[in-house]
Amino acid sequence: MSKLKDKIENINSKFDKNKLYSVKEAVEIIKEINSSKFDETIDISVLLGIDPKKSDEQIKYAIIPPHSLGKSVKVLAICNGDYISKATDAGADHVGGEEIIEKIINENWIDYDVVIAIPELMPKVGKLGKVLGPKGIMPSPKMGTVTKDIEKAVKESKLGRIEIKNDKLALANFPAAKKSFELGKILDNIYYLMDSLISAKPSSSKGVFMKKLTISSTMGPGIKIDVSSLKEEIKNGVPA
Numbered sequence: 001m002s003k004l005k006d007k008i009e010n011i012n013s014k015f016d017k018n019k020l021y022s023v024k025e026a027v028e029i030i031k032e033i034n035s036s037k038f039d040e041t042i043d044i045s046v047l048l049g050i051d052p053k054k055s056d057e058q059i060k061y062a063i064i065p066p067h068s069l070g071k072s073v074k075v076l077a078i079c080n081g082d083y084i085s086k087a088t089d090a091g092a093d094h095v096g097g098e099e100i101i102e103k104i105i106n107e108n109w110i111d112y113d114v115v116i117a118i119p120e121l122m123p124k125v126g127k128l129g130k131v132l133g134p135k136g137i138m139p140s141p142k143m144g145t146v147t148k149d150i151e152k153a154v155k156e157s158k159l160g161r162i163e164i165k166n167d168k169l170a171l172a173n174f175p176a177a178k179k180s181f182e183l184g185k186i187l188d189n190i191y192y193l194m195d196s197l198i199s200a201k202p203s204s205s206k207g208v209f210m211k212k213l214t215i216s217s218t219m220g221p222g223i224k225i226d227v228s229s230l231k232e233e234i235k236n237g238v239p240a
Contacts, residue, residue: 011035011221020226023194023233026215027186031179033220040179040218041069042186046172046197047212050205057202059172060142060165065189068160069178075157076100076112078125078139083118083150090154097121104128110135114157116145136163164197172197179217190215191234198231 015021015029030042050057077087080097087095094100094112101124103109108131115132117125117139125139132138139145143163147153166172176193177186201209213225 015221015223017221017224020224022229023190023215023225024183024187026223026225027183027190029223030215030217030220031183031186033217035217036219038218040220041175042177042179042190042215042217044172044174044176044190044193045214045216045222046210048166048170048172048205049208049211050166050170050202052166052168052170054204056204058166059197059200059202060140060163061196061200062143062145062156062161062163063193063196064156064159064161065176066192067177067181067185067189069162069175071160073114073157073160074112075154076115077150077154078115078117078121079150080118080121083148087116087150087154090151091158092116092154098124101125101128104131113137114145114161115139116147116150116153116157118148118150119146122146162193164193164200176215191237194230195234198234 011033014033021029027042048059050059052058074093075091076094077083077092078097078100079087079095084095084097098121101121105127110131115137122139129138141147144153144156162174162176164172164174174193177189181189198209210227210230213227213230214222215225216222
């Protein structure tokens with residue numbers, strides 16, 4: 001117990017819980033903290049100034065960061081006809097049409113991370129809501145996972161797309177980088193992702209869009225970010 005207490009005290013001594021830090025300062029602190037023996041993910045949590053109950057204010061999109069997090073992604077492509085060979089050639093792990101849909105329904109099969117479907121099969125894919133919905137992987141036009149460009153969607157998914165979407169509390173939580181990345185690459189990813197989020201502000205959302213921002217590692221503490229200086233950091237880019 002004393003070792004754990006000492007570890008917590010050592011971590012807490014690295015930063016001020018009440019202070020607002022720049023993104024660069026926060027990442028430097030996170031990299032300095034030795035909180036685990038594995039390569040942690042650096043995560044972002046943003047409290048958005050939206051009404052999550054209003055469909056026109058919800059945030060939901062996917063984006064590929066400059067530097068891949070290296071996670072292995074299993075892709076299921078639900079398609080038929082010529083799309084089957086296109087999805088297979090693009091690297092989809094599982095490809096099929098109605099037989100795949102029946103397999104998911106009958107066996108509650110869910111050995112994949114991303115589901116991509118062609119528009120023509122969406123009326124039948126709609127039956128999978130009870131299985132895919134709770135996992136957050138139901139195909140969606142907003143996320144680019146309902147598309148005729150099956151090749152592009154599969155390739156982007158395999159590259160490690162990051163999904164950015166709000167929950168019922170107007171929070172958007174998403175990974176940004178691996179702790180082992182050099183500082184420049186971490187900042188590259190964070191600035192790129194945050195710039196995309198700023199650009200995604202719904203026109204119907206009034207007032208402050210990003211109310212609170214926290215950066216943390218998987219096993220580390222959350223460090224509060226000075227949101228007011230974020231745009232300037234993004235503008236200036238990664239320091240030399």
